[in-house]
Amino acid sequence: MRRFMKLSRKTLGLLIIVMMLLLSGGPGWARTLTVSQPNQQIYQEANFASTPLGAVPQGAKVNLIRQEGEWYKVDYQGTIGWLHRQAVPEAAPAKMDLSKMLFGGPVKETGSDEVALAGKGFTPEVEAGFRQKNPGLAYAQVDKVETFGVDQAQLQKFVSEGGLNP
Amino acid sequence: MRATSFGPTALLLMACLLWGCSGVSLDLPSSVQPAAQIAAKTGAKAIHASRPISDSEEYYVGRAVGARILAKYPLYQDQEVTRYVNKVGLTVARKSSRPNPYRGYHFAVLDTPEPNAFACPGGTILITRGLLKNCATEDELAAVLAHEVAHIANKDGIKSISQARWTEVATTLGTETAKQYGGSAGQMVTLFEGSIDDVFKTIVVNGYSRSAEESADREAVSILRKAGYNPGALAAVLTKMSGKEGAGGIYRTHPPTSERLAKVQSLAPASSASSEKEAVRTARFQQLKI
Numbered sequence: 001m002r003r004f005m006k007l008s009r010k011t012l013g014l015l016i017i018v019m020m021l022l023l024s025g026g027p028g029w030a031r032t033l034t035v036s037q038p039n040q041q042i043y044q045e046a047n048f049a050s051t052p053l054g055a056v057p058q059g060a061k062v063n064l065i066r067q068e069g070e071w072y073k074v075d076y077q078g079t080i081g082w083l084h085r086q087a088v089p090e091a092a093p094a095k096m097d098l099s100k101m102l103f104g105g106p107v108k109e110t111g112s113d114e115v116a117l118a119g120k121g122f123t124p125e126v127e128a129g130f131r132q133k134n135p136g137l138a139y140a141q142v143d144k145v146e147t148f149g150v151d152q153a154q155l156q157k158f159v160s161e162g163g164l165n166p
Numbered sequence: 167m168r169a170t171s172f173g174p175t176a177l178l179l180m181a182c183l184l185w186g187c188s189g190v191s192l193d194l195p196s197s198v199q200p201a202a203q204i205a206a207k208t209g210a211k212a213i214h215a216s217r218p219i220s221d222s223e224e225y226y227v228g229r230a231v232g233a234r235i236l237a238k239y240p241l242y243q244d245q246e247v248t249r250y251v252n253k254v255g256l257t258v259a260r261k262s263s264r265p266n267p268y269r270g271y272h273f274a275v276l277d278t279p280e281p282n283a284f285a286c287p288g289g290t291i292l293i294t295r296g297l298l299k300n301c302a303t304e305d306e307l308a309a310v311l312a313h314e315v316a317h318i319a320n321k322d323g324i325k326s327i328s329q330a331r332w333t334e335v336a337t338t339l340g341t342e343t344a345k346q347y348g349g350s351a352g353q354m355v356t357l358f359e360g361s362i363d364d365v366f367k368t369i370v371v372n373g374y375s376r377s378a379e380e381s382a383d384r385e386a387v388s389i390l391r392k393a394g395y396n397p398g399a400l401a402a403v404l405t406k407m408s409g410k411e412g413a414g415g416i417y418r419t420h421p422p423t424s425e426r427l428a429k430v431q432s433l434a435p436a437s438s439a440s441s442e443k444e445a446v447r448t449a450r451f452q453q454l455k456i
Contacts (some may be wrong), residue, residue, distance in 0.1 A: 070220055086268065120339050121224035122358055129355035130230060130362075136261065138236035142229050145241070145274040145290055150252050158253045162304070162450070163263075163443025164394035 046071035228288030266317035316385035397434035
């Protein structure tokens, strides 16, 4: 019985450590990202269609709270919202290194989990390979079309003059 | 006694499982590793097979499709017309179910008399001078652009990438080769090329499915209403196009069948200018040099 009590205390201690680790959110998430692209916004939800909460200037540092697919939940100067990965395309996937604390060994990536695949697939590098194989395609024209746009003030004037809904 | 010796192991396993759900990689003891690796691989394959195409991947597919179309048709160089089409396009796009795609919407005019319009996945919409001339009013142009925006919002172009090809993309990503080359190995370029073929065939050659067309029509009418345009303008455009199903271009990719027209008419029948403001819009449309 005494031995049972002793082991139970050990078990309880381990349980407390595990629970603390789980509740802490993990040490690996205390991470800062630097926005490297211009004209980026923080959104209320992980969706471009949701309400923009404000602009994040190029070079700004944001605190990463968590990641869901291509979106990062971030804290930027007290504004908490979602930033798309396009703002920080070079950021490595977030990883947590709990193994050293539990087992003392190095982390081994599986190499096939979805986090490791973020930013893979049809990427700018694949586009470059495709363009090399198909030099006759009009990518310069596509780049030109992507510069076409209308600023908000012009659009509002157009909408207003046409009796359209704002 | 049994409980005490089993407790720590069970707790550790439970912790590993919980951390695993949060996307954490753990270095498990060697005795556990083989089983864990098999489980991880099996789980990863299931994820890959069902992985949806991301917004950025859709954007790169759209750029490639646009580059093919623009290799065939030159851009119309009139800046005033291009700016106007972008104003109408953005007015309807912001009322769609997908107002902010990855790099936004962009509209351009192709310098060809052939009436046609193309919704490149990701947000670039190309309309020909021939189709612009077919429109009599700004509201009719808005109807055409709202229909194309709806195809982008519904991801109709990108959905035409064959399931088998997309599964192969996922499988290739899981291989060591793709990992080493960051997913840019020759195999991935080949799969990208095939995907462009799939989308190009749908939006330029064969056309969308009947259900995709009907859904885009429904969304277009809804967009027109929300934006303040005359929702009957879509029926007006389709009426002009009807009876030419056998012709090429837009008549093949967006067949204006009587059945389709009837459905659109039931949603919002064509009507003449319903307001003073509609007349103002028509006047600014007619000032354009198309």
